[in-house]
Amino acid sequence: KAGVTQTPRYLIKTRGQQVTLSCSPISGHRSVSWYQQTPGQGLQFLFEYFSETQRNKGNFPGRFSGRQFSNSRSEMNVSTLELGDSALYLCASSPLNLAGVADTQYFGPGTRLTVL
Amino acid sequence: AQKVTQAQTEISVVEKEDVTLDCVYETRDTTYYLFWYKQPPSGELVFLIRRNSFDEQNEISGRYSWNFQKSTSSFNFTITASQVVDSAVYFCALSEAGGYQKVTFGTGTKLQVIP
Numbered sequence: 001k002a003g004v005t006q007t008p009r010y011l012i013k014t015r016g017q018q019v020t021l022s023c024s025p026i027s028g029h030r031s032v033s034w035y036q037q038t039p040g041q042g043l044q045f046l047f048e049y050f051s052e053t054q055r056n057k058g059n060f061p062g063r064f065s066g067r068q069f070s071n072s073r074s075e076m077n078v079s080t081l082e083l084g085d086s087a088l089y090l091c092a093s094s095p096l097n098l099a100g101v102a103d104t105q106y107f108g109p110g111t112r113l114t115v116l
Numbered sequence: 117a118q119k120v121t122q123a124q125t126e127i128s129v130v131e132k133e134d135v136t137l138d139c140v141y142e143t144r145d146t147t148y149y150l151f152w153y154k155q156p157p158s159g160e161l162v163f164l165i166r167r168n169s170f171d172e173q174n175e176i177s178g179r180y181s182w183n184f185q186k187s188t189s190s191f192n193f194t195i196t197a198s199q200v201v202d203s204a205v206y207f208c209a210l211s212e213a214g215g216y217q218k219v220t221f222g223t224g225t226k227l228q229v230i231p
Contacts, residue, residue, distance in 0.1 A: 033219070043207065043221040056218045088159055104151070105219060107161035 002027065004093050004108035012114045018079040021111045025072050025093030032074040033105060034066060037088040046089075049074055078113075086115045118143045120210050122222035129198050130230050137193040137225045139208030145169075150184065150191045151209040155224070161207070167191060198229045 005024045013019050025032050034046040045058040049068035066076040072093075078085055092105035119142040129135045141150065152164040165175065167184050175182050179196045195202055205226045211219040 035221075042223045045218050045220070048218065058218070090161060092161075104149075104163060104166050106163055107153070109158065109160040112159075 004091055004106055006089075006091050006108040006111050008111060009109065010112045010114075012116065013081050014116050015081055015083060017081050018077060019081060019113060020075055020077045021089055021091075021113070023074045023076075023091030023093075023108060025074070025091075026095075026106055029093035029095050029106075030072050031094040031096070031105075032068055032072060033092045033094070034074070034076050035090045035092065036060075037090060037110070038086070043090070046076065081115045083115050086113060088112050118145075118148075118210050118212070118220040120208050120220050120222035122206075122208055122225050124225045125223070126226045126228070128228045128230060131200060132197050134194060134196050135198050135227065135229075137195075137206050137208075137227070139191045139193065139222060141189050141191065141208070141210045143210060143212075145212050147212075149211045151207075151211070151219070152182065152191075152193050153207045153209060153221075155205045155207060157204070164193075195227075198227075200229050200231050203227060203229045 004026055007022045031050045033048040035043050036046055037043045046060055046064055047054050047066050048056045052068045063079045068074045088110045090107050090110045092107045094105050095103050121140045124138055148169045150167045153161045154164055155161050165182055172184050172186055181194045183192045205224045207224045208222040209219050
């Protein structure tokens with residue numbers, strides 16, 4: 001099976017712009033989560049989607065949003081970019097286990113966003 | 117609130133030495149999952165192991181072994197006979213078992229294996 005794919009891999013934007021990152025989960029995985037990784041804050045949970053619904057959200061401002069499509073692909077959007085948004089954005093997908101709950105997360109290679 | 121502490125920021129060992137990475141966690145949940153992930157320089161987090169809070173058996177996978185002790189809230193990871201390819205950042209993580217994937221990660225331990 002192909003792994004989690006994220007596009008683009010690298011992105012350079014300027015302050016005030018907006019950006020959309022894309023994530024394609026492993027085939028059959030319906031849960032998609034997003035994380036931000038920075039040297040200062042480490043890995044922080046952004047949000048999780050399942051069946052096109054956001055089920056959980058981390059402590060990020062409303063400038064960070066996401067959505068999931070019927071094919072489980074997900075996008076996250078950051079509006080009005082700030083310098084502090086420079087980070088590696090990681091997407092993870094999970095299958096459902098026998099109990100019907102999301103299982104282990106498998107991560108993509110990430111999108112490296114640089115805000116100038 | 118959940119918390120994962122990896123007190124070791126960086127560790128350097130000489131190839132073939134054994135090394136243990138420490139992980140201490142806090143949670144009020146009675147059912148939870150613990151994970152270890154490896155992040156090589158390429159950036160992708162690679163899943164290594166998942167442990168259910170009800171399963172305290174230690175596990176060995178090749179040169180890797182994990183020691184889960186609920187009494188001390190620790191989930192330590194040992195690499196035996198380390199190799200240069202083990203050089204990476206290792207993250208310990210914790211998630212609730214309710215099905216909503218909010219995973220709390222530790223700050224990571226950077227392991228450098230010197231040839």
